[in-house]
Amino acid sequence: MKKLTCLALGIALLAGCAQSASDALSAKDLEHRRYVLESVDGKPLTASQRQLDISFGEKLHVAGSMCNRFMGQGKLDGNVLKVDGMASTRMLCAEPELNQLDNLIGELLTTGATVDVKPQSLTLKNQQHTLVYKQADWVY
Template sequence: MKKFVTLVAILGLSSVLAACSSSNQNKAETIEGSYVLISANDQTLPQSIPPVIDLSVSDDLTEVQIKGKMCNLFNGNANYQNGVLQGNFMMTRALCNEPELNALDMQVSQMFAKGVKVQKSDDKLILTSGTDTLVYQQKALPMTQKDNTK
């Protein structure tokens, strides 16, 4: 009887761990994509050249490759665990004509270095770190053109 209880406890624990792992997998898979920044700390941004971010999730769902542009281009890898992305970027260092984007360059780099809580709601990606919040909208996938030649 003792062995049976131990076996049931082990199976129950395995099920709980599998459910947690599955939950993290689903979250990682849903954040993958291309996004356009629509607001930073509740401020709308100039859209002359909209800031973007692309997230590509690794096969094991624990690392995310990040590429983007505020004023400058940035890229790097971030660890993804329990809904938090954390990592450092390489970034170009040019001065922009739009001061908001210059400030966002430093902000996004600092946010990811500290760790960013990731939330996905419909087509919005919300990144939060401390008091900073960036809201991105997922880009529509490009339409494929039909071949009308015969």
């Protein structure tokens, strides 16, 4: 009976480890996906007529737009996404909220954002801000 209990405990521990490993975010969970911004810090987005988006390409290349377009090479460390050497265009938008969103996405991606991926949504957050995106079709 002791052997059976030890065996059952060992199997349960291994199953727990396997579950944790499968919950870790990988580049494949993001690649070839495009998301459109829906809310910032719990408030629905109302600033712009255009779609503010983020997309993930091969080898976790990140690109998107707020007021300006941004792009760079993403890296995952667990569920934290960082974009080293992020580049962007430098236009000034007539809509002040879009200018603020440019700064916000730049801060999130260069310092690291915790990523939560659900079947139809993506959430990027740090201690101060939360951006919620809805999965979209590719329009390019």
